[in-house]
Structure formats: structure tokens, C-alpha cells
Amino acid sequence: MARQLKGIPQPVVRRLPKYLTQVQDLRKAGVEWASSQDLAEALGLTSSTVRQDLSHLDILGISKRGYEVAALERALVGALGGGRTWKVAVVGAGNLGCALAANEEFREKGFDVCALVDTSPRVIGRKVGRLTVEDVAALAEIVRERGVGIAMLAVPASAAQEAADKLVAAGVRGLLNLARAHLRVPAGVAVVDAGVLENLQELSYLLHLSRA
Amino acid sequence: MARQLKGIPQPVVRRLPKYLTQVQDLRKAGVEWASSQDLAEALGLTSSTVRQDLSHLDILGISKRGYEVAALERALVGALGGGRTWKVAVVGAGNLGCALAANEEFREKGFDVCALVDTSPRVIGRKVGRLTVEDVAALAEIVRERGVGIAMLAVPASAAQEAADKLVAAGVRGLLNLARAHLRVPAGVAVVDAGVLENLQELSYLLHLSRA
DNA sequence: TAGATTGTTAATCGATTAACAATC
DNA sequence: TAGATTGTTAATCGATTAACAATC
Numbered sequence: 430m431a432r433q434l435k436g437i438p439q440p441v442v443r444r445l446p447k448y449l450t451q452v453q454d455l456r457k458a459g460v461e462w463a464s465s466q467d468l469a470e471a472l473g474l475t476s477s478t479v480r481q482d483l484s485h486l487d488i489l490g491i492s493k494r495g496y497e498v499a500a501l502e503r504a505l506v507g508a509l510g511g512g513r514t515w516k517v518a519v520v521g522a523g524n525l526g527c528a529l530a531a532n533e534e535f536r537e538k539g540f541d542v543c544a545l546v547d548t549s550p551r552v553i554g555r556k557v558g559r560l561t562v563e564d565v566a567a568l569a570e571i572v573r574e575r576g577v578g579i580a581m582l583a584v585p586a587s588a589a590q591e592a593a594d595k596l597v598a599a600g601v602r603g604l605l606n607l608a609r610a611h612l613r614v615p616a617g618v619a620v621v622d623a624g625v626l627e628n629l630q631e632l633s634y635l636l637h638l639s640r641a
Numbered sequence: 642m643a644r645q646l647k648g649i650p651q652p653v654v655r656r657l658p659k660y661l662t663q664v665q666d667l668r669k670a671g672v673e674w675a676s677s678q679d680l681a682e683a684l685g686l687t688s689s690t691v692r693q694d695l696s697h698l699d700i701l702g703i704s705k706r707g708y709e710v711a712a713l714e715r716a717l718v719g720a721l722g723g724g725r726t727w728k729v730a731v732v733g734a735g736n737l738g739c740a741l742a743a744n745e746e747f748r749e750k751g752f753d754v755c756a757l758v759d760t761s762p763r764v765i766g767r768k769v770g771r772l773t774v775e776d777v778a779a780l781a782e783i784v785r786e787r788g789v790g791i792a793m794l795a796v797p798a799s800a801a802q803e804a805a806d807k808l809v810a811a812g813v814r815g816l817l818n819l820a821r822a823h824l825r826v827p828a829g830v831a832v833v834d835a836g837v838l839e840n841l842q843e844l845s846y847l848l849h850l851s852r853a
Numbered sequence: 854t855a856g857a858t859t860g861t862t863a864a865t866c867g868a869t870t871a872a873c874a875a876t877c
Numbered sequence: 878t879a880g881a882t883t884g885t886t887a888a889t890c891g892a893t894t895a896a897c898a899a900t901c
Contacts, residue, residue: 446839492877510845528736603844619847627658632815633722635831704901
């Protein structure tokens with residue numbers, strides 16, 4: 430009966446967090462049922478897309494009522510990693526790295542940021558939120574001892590590949606790459622690229638387009 | 642002869658900043674020519690995709706040599722907003738907002754962060770890098786006087802729509818949404834969503850998948 | 854020249870949308 | 878019951894990949 434969690438298409442996977450946010454909001458608002466149409470309007474999609482998307486999850490809707498909000502939340506959480514907590518390390522204690530390390534929301538949502546490392550003696554030892562900046566030389570040990578599964582890379586582009594290599598060698602299996610560099614990793618390691626500057630450049634294109 | 646800059650498909654637009662990064666690296670390294678195959682290897686694409694992508698730009702390659710690095714850089718910069726500088730406001734002076742406001746790289750790349758605003762009297766007046774946190778009440782005036790075209794939203798999800806409405810009313814035409822909320826904006830306003838938590842959740846899915 | 858590499862067309866692949874019988 | 882909404886199939890749309898004549 431359990432649907433396969435494997436092989437959800439990437440565009441769908443990227444929408445799942447958005448469904449989850451919306452569904453959690455609905456639950457907090459005391460809403461018990463949501464139709465594909467309701468969800469579509471809230472997220473700017475079509476109801477058809479919503480039903481297709483949710484068909485990948487372990488949930489069935491009910492005619493005339495839609496999807497049960499609580500059940501849908503469980504199904505979304507289940508698909509997005511099963512509700513387990515990941516240990517996360519932040520590499521790079523610059524402005525961005527520190528901001529990420531200090532963000533309490535991640536912990537609430539299942540991402541326990543348990544280490545912040547840097548190369549610079551000037552920042553090693555500094556307190557950031559509940560963490561202390563540690564020496565990147567101890568990275569392998571930290572990853573092993575604390576069971577770090579995911580790392581966020583907030584280092585300069587020139588240092589990104591080397592940091593990624595170290596992390597992978599230490600056993601990290603997922604990288605969130607915030608650096609402006611294309612990372613090469615062995616099969617079995619997942620990389621998700623993020624980058625605010627890239628996002629700004631996309632915006633710039635869109636604005637340039639509509640002004641032209 | 643000038644190719645239309647209009648209507649480059651979104652997946653291509655999202656790759657353009659990556660080409661630009663790579664091409665700038667090549668130029669700095671003194672490389673003068675790059676073939677589609679070279680670029681493909683550096684970015685993890687196929688040479689066919691690269692040629693299709695670059696066919697949207699105002700540049701032609703040359704058989705047997707590839708693309709001239711300097712010309713390609715100009716074409717990419719041109720497509721991504723024409724090399725003009727955008728005035729950018731950051732809304733929300735929490736950890737993330739301050740980190741973004743203090744980032745000098747944006748300015749170098751044509752995004753002049755010229756304002757940082759917040760609602761809280763506790764942070765208004767505080768210095769962040771070269772900026773001082775200002776009262777969100779002055780937002781409309783700031784946008785108008787400084788010619789702000791793009792805003793980065795680094796506010797709690799519950800405040801995001803209201804902030805977006807204010808920004809749009811004040812004349813901002815592009816929003817980079819870092820909040821966990823779906824923004825509704827009028828036609829003619831561009832929104833790009835970013836969200837580190839969403840990226841972590843995507844990673845979580847991928848890791849869950851490969852472990853299962 | 855011979856061969857490498859382009860720009861572009863055609864084929865394939867995949868995602869979104871539309872449509873509708875099933876059903877609550 | 879009648880009608881709203883589902884899950885799923887089929888149609889459409891769009892992106893990626895393959896192939897190749899043109900060309901430097």
C-alpha cells in the first residue's frame with residue numbers, strides 16, 4: 430500500500446516544501462480539509478498540477494472534500510525525509526555562514542545545525558548563537574563524532590571545491606552549496622545549489638525584459 | 642542583427658549566471674577561447690545544451706575555436722540586465738537581512754544595496770556595514786528618493802505579503818523573496834523565490850531517497 | 854586539406870494541462 | 878439524489894539531446 434517514495438520528479442520535489450508551508454498554516458488556522466483548488470490558489474498553481482503532485486505522496490483525497498490537512502502534512506513530512514532530524518554543519522563563518530548558524534528555524538524544522546567551522550584564526554573561537562566557531566582542520570572529526578549528514582557551504586567560490594572534497598571525504602552525503610562555483614562530487618552525494626546573487630541576476634533579466 | 646533578448650526560456654535564464662561565473666574565471670585565468678564542450682564540462686552540462694543556451698545570446702561562436710571568452714562575457718552581462726546597476730533595498734534586519742546588506746559582492750556585481758529597513762525600534766539606527774537600519778515607515782520615501790528597483794525580503798513569513806504590498810506600492814519592480822510565503826503581486830512585478838530551508842528540505846528528500 | 858566545432862533541425866524526453874469516469 | 882472533487886489517462890507544451898550540414 431505504501432507508495433514508492435522513489436523517483437518523484439524534481440519539479441514536484443521543489444514544490445513539496447511550499448505545500449508543506451501552506452498546509453502547516455492551514456492546520457494552525459484550524460482548517461481541516463483543503464481541496465486541490467484551495468491549494469492551487471494559495472500557491473499559484475492549477476488544481477490539476479496539485480492533484481498530479483500529491484498523487485506522488487502516500488495520501489488519498491476524498492471526493493467532495495479534498496485532502497485532510499493533518500494527513501497531508503504527515504505525508505509531506507514523510508516524503509521530505511521522514512521527519513527525522515539531520516545534523517548539519519555550516520562551513521564558513523562569514524556574514525552568511527553566521528546568519529545561517531544562528532537561525533533557530535532550521536532546528537525546529539529538523540535541521541540541527543551543530544557545527545560552524547572556518548579556516549581563519551581570527552574567527553575561530555568566536556561565539557555565534559549557541560555555537561562556537563571551530564577550526565576546519567577538525568572537520569573530519571566533527572562530522573564523524575556528531576554524525577553530520579548535511580553541510581552548508583558558505584565559503585568563497587575559490588574555496589568551495591576543496592571544502593566540498595573534505596566534507597565528502599569525511600562522510601557528508603548532502604551539500605547545500607551557497608558558493609558561486611560548480612561543485613564536482615562523487616555519485617551518491619547530493620548537491621543543491623543556492624545563490625542569492627544568481628537570484629538577483631535572474632531578477633535583473635526579468636526586469637530588463639519587461640522594461641525593453 | 643541584434644538578437645531578441647526577450648523570451649529566453651526560464652531554465653536557460655537560470656543557467657546564465659553560472660556561465661557568467663565560469664567565463665569570468667576563464668578570463669581571469671587568461672583563457673581567450675572556450676568551446677561548448679569546455680563549458681559543458683565545467684558546468685556539468687552537455688555541449689548540445691550549451692550551444693542551444695548560447696544561441697539565445699547576442700554572440701556567435703567560430704568553428705574549430707569555440708566562443709571568444711571576452712565577447713561571451715559581454716553577451717552574458719548584456720542578457721542579464723545590460724550591465725546596469727540596480728538599487729536594492731533589504732527589508733528585515735535580522736541575521737539574514739544584515740548578512741545580505743553587508744555583502745560587498747553584490748555591489749561589485751551591479752546590485753547596490755542602498756537601504757536596510759526594519760520595523761523594530763530595537764534595531765532601527767543600528768549600523769550594519771556601511772548602512773544604518775532605517776524605519777520601514779520611511780520605505781516609500783526611500784524607494785522613491787534612491788530609485789530602488791529591487792528589494793530583498795528577509796522578514797518572517799507572516800510579514801512577507803504586507804511588506805511586498807508596500808514595496809510594490811512604492812514602485813519596486815522586482816522582489817527576491819527569502820521568506821517562506823507565497824507572494825501575490827500584480828502583473829509587471831517580478832518575483833524570484835529563494836529559501837534555504839526549502840533547499841535543505843530538497844536535500845533531505847534526496848538523501849532519504851538514496852538511503853532507502 | 855582534414856578535422857574540429859559551430860548553429861540549427863529533428864527526435865526524444867519529461868512536465869503541465871485538460872478532460873472525464875469514478876465516487877463520496 | 879445531485880453535484881463537487883478526486884485519481885488518472887490523454888493531449889499539449891516545452892526542454893533537452895542527438896544528429897549533421899555548414900564552415901573555419
